[in-house]
Amino acid sequence: MRYIPNSPEERAEMLRAIGLESAEQLFASIPEELLLRAPLRTPAAMSEPEVLAKFEGLAARNRAAGRPSFLGAGAYRHYAPTIIDHLISRAEFFTAYTPYQPEISQGTLQAIFEFQTLVCQLTGMEVANASMYDGSTALAEAVLMAERITGRSRVVISTAIHPEYFDVVHTYVQHAGIELARVGYDEQTGQTVIDREKALDERTAALVIQSPNFFGCLEDVQRMAASAHEVGALLIVVITEALSLGLLRPPGQCGADIVVAEGQSFGIPLSFGGPYVGLFATRERFVRQMPGRLVGVASDKEGRRGFVLTLAAREQHIRREKATSNICTNEGLVALAATIYMTTLGRRGLQEVAYQCAQKAAYAARRLASLEGFALPHSAPRFNEFVVRAPVRADELLEQLAAERKITGGLALSRYFPDRPNDILVCVTEVNTRSEIDALVAGLKELTASSVATSLSGE
Numbered sequence: 298m299r300y301i302p303n304s305p306e307e308r309a310e311m312l313r314a315i316g317l318e319s320a321e322q323l324f325a326s327i328p329e330e331l332l333l334r335a336p337l338r339t340p341a342a343m344s345e346p347e348v349l350a351k352f353e354g355l356a357a358r359n360r361a362a363g364r365p366s367f368l369g370a371g372a373y374r375h376y377a378p379t380i381i382d383h384l385i386s387r388a389e390f391f392t393a394y395t396p397y398q399p400e401i402s403q404g405t406l407q408a409i410f411e412f413q414t415l416v417c418q419l420t421g422m423e424v425a426n427a428s429m430y431d432g433s434t435a436l437a438e439a440v441l442m443a444e445r446i447t448g449r450s451r452v453v454i455s456t457a458i459h460p461e462y463f464d465v466v467h468t469y470v471q472h473a474g475i476e477l478a479r480v481g482y483d484e485q486t487g488q489t490v491i492d493r494e495k496a497l498d499e500r501t502a503a504l505v506i507q508s509p510n511f512f513g514c515l516e517d518v519q520r521m522a523a524s525a526h527e528v529g530a531l532l533i534v535v536i537t538e539a540l541s542l543g544l545l546r547p548p549g550q551c552g553a554d555i556v557v558a559e560g561q562s563f564g565i566p567l568s569f570g571g572p573y574v575g576l577f578a579t580r581e582r583f584v585r586q587m588p589g590r591l592v593g594v595a596s597d598k599e600g601r602r603g604f605v606l607t608l609a610a611r612e613q614h615i616r617r618e619k620a621t622s623n624i625c626t627n628e629g630l631v632a633l634a635a636t637i638y639m640t641t642l643g644r645r646g647l648q649e650v651a652y653q654c655a656q657k658a659a660y661a662a663r664r665l666a667s668l669e670g671f672a673l674p675h676s677a678p679r680f681n682e683f684v685v686r687a688p689v690r691a692d693e694l695l696e697q698l699a700a701e702r703k704i705t706g707g708l709a710l711s712r713y714f715p716d717r718p719n720d721i722l723v724c725v726t727e728v729n730t731r732s733e734i735d736a737l738v739a740g741l742k743e744l745t746a747s748s749v750a751t752s753l754s755g756e
Contacts, residue, residue, distance in 0.1 A: 365733040366705040369682050369724025371459050371537040376728055377564040381637045395626055399605045406604035409592040412636040419542040420556040421549025422578035426589040427627040429575030432559025433462045436535045437469035438588040439555045443503035443531045445586050450475050451500040455489040457482040457510035460713040487514035487675030493524050501530040509541055513682030514675050522552025541680045543651030555579045564638030574631040588622030653727040654681035661725045664738045682724045691721045702740040
């Protein structure tokens with residue numbers, strides 16, 4: 298039975314009220330060549346054993362499973378304790394709906410409150426919301442928030458942020474009257490370069506940087522904050538590798554006004570790109586302009602502690618056109634997984650994981666830089682990602698490494714920066730062993746030598 302609550306007579310009455318004769322006329326604006334004129338090519342219904350066998354067959358075709366990987370660029374492999382899956386699979390969490398009624402949602406609300414507290418502690422900020430869809434949309438919402446706070450319509454964004462994050466921001470603001478200006482990076486250090494007199498002025502709402510940036514380089518957040526604040530602009534810091542917060546000084550302590558991050562590193566599997574969880578934190582004085590929802594603590598008439606939705610200024614909650622965002626919910630279950638991860642590891646555990654990432658990345662960078670023809674083009678401090686420059690084209694080298702050595706060696710930067718054909722973005726986390734790093738080095742060494750020899754013989 299189709300779930301259409303209106304009877305045929307009621308639907309016909311509604312169509313007549315708007316001057317139409319059929320439901321098909323509602324879609325008259327769709328070009329004829331785009332209309333589906335044949336049934337979808339879907340398989341026939343299968344029994345449960347047949348469905349399981351089908352998916353097991355599809356899973357067996359996944360050749361990348363278990364192979365050494367040094368791919369990062371916004372999605373990171375980290376070990377997730379088994380307790381996470383066990384707890385988030387409990388029915389009271391797994392089937393919980395959005396907590397509109399606090400009297401029956403205390404468990405969900407408390408979990409969100411704990412999540413917010415942990416995000417504040419990590420980022421060094423004063424208030425955090427209940428989570429966003431992911432890091433890229435959190436950044437877009439931060440840009441819109443900066444425009445509301447300052448009343449200015451120009452946002453300066455570093456070219457060293459993740460290119461896909463910039464694309465999402467552009468999609469969000471292209472019809473909002475916000476101008477996006479780009480500033481470059483120093484090719485030697487890999488860090489953002491700000492010419493304050495040219496890039497920042499009294500029209501600037503915010504300066505956006507990423508640290509560690511897309512090339513893995515740590516930015517001078519404190520200096521960037523000072524430059525932005527001199528012209529009355531806000532500093533927005535975006536972080537794609539949230540585990541760096543376990544080791545690095547929090548952006549809030551460096552003068553950031555809004556901090557957004559992708560929380561996938563906190564026990565969330567890669568899952569082909571989602572669902573992930575966006576972290577969003579800011580100063581308390583800006584809380585009324587913050588998107589999403591905020592869970593707070595209250596007391597009943599007997600003095601007992603309880604949790605409530607303190608702030609949810611979105612369109613459904615009366616605000617309508619005055620809503621600060623069209624974010625309709627939060628990534629509750631994924632945020633819970635991140636909360637369990639951070640709580641399980643604790644402060645020292647997060648520091649240890651971050652320390653291992655940094656140490657292993659330093660070892661890998663040192664080994665790769667020692668190879669003939671290879672170099673590290675950027676000199677700035679790094680966390681667990683870095684760029685290595687090969688003597689041959691990076692995309693071809695990585696394809697050969699994957700095909701012949703079964704190693705995912707990193708990301709060819711030519712995908713986003715065509716003028717950098719030989720550069721590889723390499724990521725190392727705590728799950729990469731020394732033997733895997735050594736295999737990566739050996740594979741690149743031998744394949745590069747073979748490629749160079751082939752090239753010379755062809756000449």
